[in-house]
Amino acid sequence: MIDAGHGGNDPGAVYGSVYEKVIAFDIAARLASTLSNTYGYNARMTRSNDVYLSLAQRVELTKSYKGSAFVSIHNNSSTNTSYHGHEVLVPTGESYTTNPYISASRSLGAAINRELGVRIPTIRNRGxxxxxxxxxxxxxxxxxxxxxxxxxxxxxxxxxxxxxYRQRMADATASGIHQFMSTYK
Known part of the structure; x- marks a missing residue:
């Protein structure tokens, strides 16, 4: 499951005429295409156009499509314009987390982060x-x-x-997902 963050009346981060929901959707579509065409996965997207989905709906779609992994696509923003770089978020082990695949989620995140760092060294790796x-x-x-x-x-x-660069981001992410899926049982 590929989740393009935000959408519809939720633009996500905005800088002038640059909208996170647009960038996230483009990277997500490229990622789904690469996963399907290069690696042979049945990649599904949580949204296929500019619509709003609640966080619960995004999780529910993973269940209804019987997804085997979930990657949500986003861009960061800060009032401090010197902050830069990519990062990958994985679940904590705290009581908030009900995902039974904490360790596997961390492995998936690490594989994607590693590929982004190697393939796009011009963007700082925040880990x-x-x-x-x-x-x-x-x-x-x-x-x-x-x-x-x-x-x-x-x-x-x-x-x-x-x-x-968005295609390079999608390709790096697809490679990380494939590495994870190849070893995950």
């Missing part, structure tokens, strides 16, 4: 972060959330608005 995020912590399959960069940072934004 894997343990954070209580609904779509990760409340899911029923190995799950992670990828923040591809800060929309508020000029260097990251130039990558996020480049179709070439």
């Amino acid at each position: 894997v972060k343990y954070q209580n995020v609904y779509v990760v912590g409340k899911n029923s399959v190995p799950s992670t959330l990828v923040e591809y960069g800060f929309i508020s940072n000029s260097n990251d934004r130039s990558h996020l608005t480049s179709t070439t």
Whole structure:
């Protein structure tokens, strides 16, 4: 399951005319295509257009489609424009988390983070972060959330608005997912 963050009346992070929901959808569509065409997975997206879905609906779609892994696509933002880089969020072991696949989620996140770091060294690697995020912590399959960069940072934004870099982000993420799926039983 590929989850393009935000959508509809929820734009996510905004910087001028740059909207997170648009970038997230584009990366998600590229990722789903790469997973299907390069690796042969039946990649499904939580949304196929610019619509709003609640966090619970995103988790429920994973169950109804019988997904085997879940990756949510996002961009970061900060009032401090010097913050930059990609990071991958995985579930904590705290009581908030009901996802039974904490360890597998962490492995999935680590594989994606590693591939992003290797394939796109021009974006700072902020690492894997343990954070209580609904779509990760409340899911029923190995799950992670990828923040591809800060929309508020000029260097990251130039990558996020480049179709070439968005394809590289999708390809790196697909490679990480494939590495995880190849070893996950």
